[in-house]
Each structure stands twice: as C-alpha cells, then as structure tokens.
Amino acid sequence: AQSVSQHNHHVILSEAASLELGCNYSYGGTVNLFWYVQYPGQHLQLLLKYFSGDPLVKGIKGFEAEFIKSKFSFNLRKPSVQWSDTAEYFCAVNPYGNNRLAFGKGNQVVVIP
C-alpha cells in the first residue's frame, strides 16, 4: 500500500543538539514533498516544500530537507535546535496530479533547555 513513514515518533534532545527526522514514502512517479510543524496549541504550519530542482531545500527557522529520489526519502534536519523547536513534525506527500496530501504519523520532538 502507498504510505508515508516517519520513524522515531518521540524524540527528546537537548538544546544545541542536531536533529534529523526521517521520512520515506512508497509512492511511485512524480511527487511533491512537504514538512509541516505543529507547535503546542497552534495550527499546522508549512516548514518547507519540494517540487523540483535543487534536492536540498531550505525552510523557515533554520530547517532544511534533502530529497533523495533513489531512496524515496525526504529527511528533515536542523544543525542546532532550540527549546522553541519543541513541536510535532509531519512529513507529507502529494502525488502529482492528486488533490490530497498523504501524511506520516508525525514526530513528537521535545527540546530540553
């Protein structure tokens, strides 16, 4: 079945540590890729997106993601996290020509000051 996989659903790390969240998808063909973030009590916000071009995408708040087509992956990274990065992070895939987003289960990230 087509799916989006996010592992390590709960991540706890200290400030200044590096963060990497994995995202793998099983859709074939062209896809658009997204990372969304939901801070406590807030709505889902777009962190970054990839449609085409440079596979290394830079988003808001120092986040970046790399699209590796051969691995069907779109991993999210941040070199040095802050307490304010405590949030839930969702990877999402939009198969080209489809009007819906397919989400992973999310990663709950807690940054300890």
Place this chain on the structure above:
Amino acid sequence: EAGVTQFPSHSVIEKGQTVTLRCDPISGHDNLYWYRRVMGKEIKFLLHFVKESKQDESGMPNNRFLAERTGGTYSTLKVQPAELEDSGVYFCASSLLGQGEDYGYTFGSGTRLTVV
C-alpha cells in the same frame, strides 16, 4: 490576513449524538479540505471542495459523515450519529484555486472531538 478558523476547538459528545464542526477558510480561497487525525494514527484526507462542489470525497469514512459548503464560503462537517471511533482531531485547510498541495495550503487549528 485572517487564517483558517475552526470551531469549536473542542467538543465532547455522547455516542449517538450529533455534532457539527465548522470551518471558515481564508477569504477568496476556493479550495477547502477536511482532514482527520485519530489518536496514534496519521492525518488522513477526508474530502476536498472547490467552491461549493465536492471535488473528491473518497476519504469520507462512511455515510454518518456529511460535509457541506454553503455558497462556497464556510464549510460544515456533521457526524450523525457519532460513534466512539470518530474521536480525533479534525483539520480544515484552504488554498487559492490553482494552488493546493503544490504550494502548501493553510491549515486551521483543528477541532478535537471526543465521543464518550
């Protein structure tokens, strides 16, 4: 600009009762989507409106769910009668016509529905 507004933010109802969730999209956004997240699971697509028309309702779980979009503005999602497995967070999102997933649409804060 005002964001996507959903209300209520929380709703607790008994099994068998009816609940209506509302979503007010950003003004001028013709695309409107409903998604749902059941606890421990991924966020799943329910349906997509373009203006007042249902473009895709293939994600609606069963006929206890009814979505409407009056005049292409706000949308309601009614669950009647509610069952325990309907508990979860219901998200609404909107975007301009021609945008949508390709550009990343705007989500509301969600309605947390608890059926007891």
